[in-house]
Amino acid sequence: MKLVGPWISGFTRRTAITMKLLGIPFEHLDLNAYTDKEAVRRYSPMGKVPALALDNGEVLIDSAGIIDMLHEMVGPGKALIPQSGAPRLKALQLIGIGTSIYPKLTALYDESLRPENYRLQSAIEGFVEQVMIGFRLLEEEAGDGWYVNDTLSQADIMAVVCYQAAAQFILPGVVTAENFPRLAALSDRAMKIDAFASTVPHL
Numbered sequence: 001m002k003l004v005g006p007w008i009s010g011f012t013r014r015t016a017i018t019m020k021l022l023g024i025p026f027e028h029l030d031l032n033a034y035t036d037k038e039a040v041r042r043y044s045p046m047g048k049v050p051a052l053a054l055d056n057g058e059v060l061i062d063s064a065g066i067i068d069m070l071h072e073m074v075g076p077g078k079a080l081i082p083q084s085g086a087p088r089l090k091a092l093q094l095i096g097i098g099t100s101i102y103p104k105l106t107a108l109y110d111e112s113l114r115p116e117n118y119r120l121q122s123a124i125e126g127f128v129e130q131v132m133i134g135f136r137l138l139e140e141e142a143g144d145g146w147y148v149n150d151t152l153s154q155a156d157i158m159a160v161v162c163y164q165a166a167a168q169f170i171l172p173g174v175v176t177a178e179n180f181p182r183l184a185a186l187s188d189r190a191m192k193i194d195a196f197a198s199t200v201p202h203l
């Protein structure tokens, strides 16, 4: 299988982390949706990443669908999400916060590319506000281990992907270890694992 997209794409990164944690081998095509448009579109006609090109030539886009398929491949016992009940609901709630934070980080990045006098300050403030509410919710739920049943799950993956992207690239000085100590500790725990450490994003 080929995974198309760069680690700076949080949705690609969460897919790669999942594949590595599940022991599913893949070839990484480090193609950027903005700067390698034509090459990306050979796999993903709309130009979205991540795209997973299967060995039979079929292609799947959207990280949620890809991860759903990967979980099905390995079976419920190995899937990185509780199977049912309150733990599953908790994981889905946390994943929902993370997958809602990330597009706002992307929107902030896109705004930063505009010449200063073309930036919409009210939109920027709104995005930052939403991001900060999301991080506060994730911070409140974090403890000394992993989020749900102290077992590494998709909730931890998405929270770490969001925290690192914000702290390193989008809102450094605002999203910090000082302001979000539990998220910072979660991120440190994750970085001891190769799936996270080997997918560090760079611009």
Ligand SMILES: N[C@@H](CCC(=O)N[C@@H](CS)C(=O)NCC(=O)O)C(=O)O
Residues within 6 Å of the ligand: 008, 009, 010, 011, 012, 033, 034, 047, 048, 049, 050, 061, 062, 063, 064, 106
């Ligand atoms: N819901 C999608 C979001 C994917 C997404 O927005 N990817 C961004 C990069 S992080 C992208 O492809 N941007 C290029 C574009 O939208 O044209 C997923 O979970 O995979």
